[in-house]
Amino acid sequence: MRPPQIVEIFGEADRATSQRLRDTLAAIGDRPNARVLVDLTSATFVDSSTLGVLAVSSKRFGPARGRFAIVCPPGEVRLMFELTALDSVMPLYATRGEALAAIEAAVTRGAPAETAP
Amino acid sequence: MTAAPAGRDTVGGREWTLDLPGEVNALRRVRRLAERIARDLDLDPVTAFHVKVALNEAATNGVVHGCRTPADRVRVCARVDAGRALVVDVVDPGGRFATRAAPVDALAASGRGTMLLEATTDEVAVELAPGRTTVRFVKQLGPDAAAARRTASVYAACG
Numbered sequence: 026m027r028p029p030q031i032v033e034i035f036g037e038a039d040r041a042t043s044q045r046l047r048d049t050l051a052a053i054g055d056r057p058n059a060r061v062l063v064d065l066t067s068a069t070f071v072d073s074s075t076l077g078v079l080a081v082s083s084k085r086f087g088p089a090r091g092r093f094a095i096v097c098p099p100g101e102v103r104l105m106f107e108l109t110a111l112d113s114v115m116p117l118y119a120t121r122g123e124a125l126a127a128i129e130a131a132v133t134r135g136a137p138a139e140t141a142p
Numbered sequence: 143m144t145a146a147p148a149g150r151d152t153v154g155g156r157e158w159t160l161d162l163p164g165e166v167n168a169l170r171r172v173r174r175l176a177e178r179i180a181r182d183l184d185l186d187p188v189t190a191f192h193v194k195v196a197l198n199e200a201a202t203n204g205v206v207h208g209c210r211t212p213a214d215r216v217r218v219c220a221r222v223d224a225g226r227a228l229v230v231d232v233v234d235p236g237g238r239f240a241t242r243a244a245p246v247d248a249l250a251a252s253g254r255g256t257m258l259l260e261a262t263t264d265e266v267a268v269e270l271a272p273g274r275t276t277v278r279f280v281k282q283l284g285p286d287a288a289a290a291r292r293t294a295s296v297y298a299a300c301g
Contacts, residue, residue, distance in 0.1 A: 037173065040202045041166040070173065072198055073254040101191050108195075108261045109254045 029060035029094075029128055031121075034068040043074040050082045060132075061086065062124050064096040071105050083115050091131025094124040156182060160218040162201070164209025164234070172201040172218060179220060179228070183283065192262035193228065193281055199255045200232040200277045208234025208275050227264070228281040236275045 030053050038046065053061050063079065065071065079095060086093035094116045097103045106112040118124035160175045162168040176197045180190035197218070204216040214237060220230040259266050265280040 037170060039166070039169050039173075039198065040206060041169060070194070070198075072195075072202060073258055074202070076254055104191065105195070105258070109257055 026058075026132065029062045029092075029125070031062045031064060033064040033066075034071075036068065037070040038068055038075040039070070039072040040074045043072070043078050046075065047078045047081075050078065050085075054082070054085055059086075060092045060128060062094050062096065062121070062128065064121055064124075065102050066096055066098055066121070068102050071102050073109070076105060076109055076111060080111060080115065091128045094118055094128050096121045096124045156222045158182075158218075158220040162205075162216050162218070163212070164205050164214035164216055164237075165212075166202070166205055169198060169201055169205060172197045175218060175220070183222065183228070185283065189281065189283065193230075196259055196262045196279050196281065197230060197232070199259045200230070200279060203255060203277065204232050204234035204275070208237045210235075210237040222283070226283050228283055230279050230281075232277045232279075234275050236271065236273050 032046075032049060032053070034046070050061065050063075053059050061082075063082075083093055083095075095118065097106065097117050098119050103112070103117070106115065106117060116124075116127070118127060158175060158179055160171060162171050173194055176190070176194035179185070179193060185193065201216055201218060208214070208216065214235045217233045218230065219233070220228060223229055259277075259279060262281075263279040264282050265278075267278045269276040269278070
């Protein structure tokens with residue numbers, strides 16, 4: 026199976042960039058059996074519209090089937106997920122390694138991926 | 143066109159102003175303003191982060207919902223009042239009340255913008271007037287924030 030598509034966000038993500046993010050994730054989602062990892066390690070800021078795009082993508086890909094994961098280490102960007110209570114319903118991982126492992130494990134087992142604490 | 147946020151000292155406290163075009167590409171300027179305020183006031187990292195988030199969300203709403211033409215602008219006025227609170231007004235031309243139907247915002251945060259504004263500030267108030275919408279938020283500052291609130295209510299009780 027091909028590795029998951031990685032979407033990496035650098036710097037600040039706000040209303041000026043969220044439409045492009047939405048289109049990027051939608052294009053990936055249109056491919057059958059697509060898997061995507063959104064890496065926010067290099068992001069310095071995300072706004073509510075960016076969170077909204079990620080929330081919609083999370084639902085569309087269905088994290089339970091190991092098709093979508095977000096890398097978000099502790100910090101201000103992670104705080105945005107916590108302030109909006111999204112951290113408890115979205116597949117967030119502290120490192121890319123953990124996210125990839127979770128996606129691969131879900132695919133191998135055919136079981137729902139577990140969200141990292 | 144204002145190239146950088148302006149800050150100045152006035153009697154009774156500090157003030158900052160920023161005038162930006164009603165386009166999303168200009169929103170980064172309010173985040174630089176937030177950082178400027180945080181430096182000027184030596185805010186702790188959490189307070190600085192909250193101010194940046196609140197300013198960005200309020201300005202985003204002003205641009206997206208309040209501006210309809212390229213000439214529309216959003217104005218930000220921030221000041222510290224005597225009670226050690228940061229008071230920020232974000233004013234837009236009230237485009238949300240255009241008579242024609244507003245376009246559906248497919249990227250609407252579904253309430254998360256409001257959630258963030260309320261989670262990061264102590265007060266939020268919206269004033270609606272013809273041709274002008276003002277969002278005012280207040281952020282108590284410093285370790286004496288709780289004491290400042292108590293002081294304010296004592297003064298209020300004294301009339």
